[in-house]
Amino acid sequence: MTRIAIALAEDFADWEIALLTAVGRSFLGLEIVTATPDGAPVTSMGGLRVTPDCAYGDLAGEDFDALVVPGGMSWEKGRAADLTGVVHGFRAQGKTVAGICAAASALAGTGILNTVAHTGNNLASHKAYGGYSGEALYKDQPQAVFDGGIVTAPGTSPFTFTVEVLKAIGAWTSEAEMEMQGFAAEFR
Structure with missing residues (x-):
């Protein structure tokens, strides 16, 4: 079974991964396995309280197909836990790593975007991180x-973020495409 780990932080942007x-x-x-820095519940920007399955430290790349990180206010305010070790652990296993919005900039800070095409909210956000x-x-x-x-996206692009993550993990099937077409109807 395909497994995705989602690393949540306090005030995460719930719409980006919905x-x-x-x-x-x-x-x-x-x-879908959710994790937080210490395994404690977090509340999204929209007020959704999530009780995670585990802590960041429990996420091992060999156990998953992808690590997905949504953005949010804790990233914007510099209060989010450092995910560098987890990110590099997934990459060492050849697993997909995906970040959207401010989390794409956090990925920039880990250095993993330095050799791949990428995007995010804006270049200045990425450049604010020393490892970029x-x-x-x-x-x-x-x-x-x-x-x-590696998948990156601005926070305004949860649709194409979802499509690219599914493609990256080999889950872009005819069924996935059919389901996603309904969600894309407003863009036509």
Whole structure:
């Protein structure tokens, strides 16, 4: 079974992963595991209280197909826990890592975006992180970018983020495409 780990932080942006979790779990049968820095419940920007399955420290790349990190206010305010070890653990196992919104900038800070095409809310957000030197590969676009096992997206792109994550983990099936077409109808 395909497994996705979602690393949540306090005040995470719930809409950024809602489509991925709903389509993945309900229509595609993916296993979604949520984690927080210490395994304690967190509350999203929209007020949804989530009791996670585990702590960040319990996430081992060999046990999952992808690590997905939504953005949110704790990333914006610099209060989110450092995910560098977890991110590099997943990458060492050749697993997909995905970040949207401010979490894409946090991924920039881990150095994993320095050699792949990527996007995010804006280049300045990425450059605020000391470990980032990939500005030549930054794509200033509203859709998600998938390159070298890494998916990034601005916070306004949960649809293309979901599509690219599903493609990255090999879950982009005809059923997934059919379900996602309904969600894309407003963009036509």
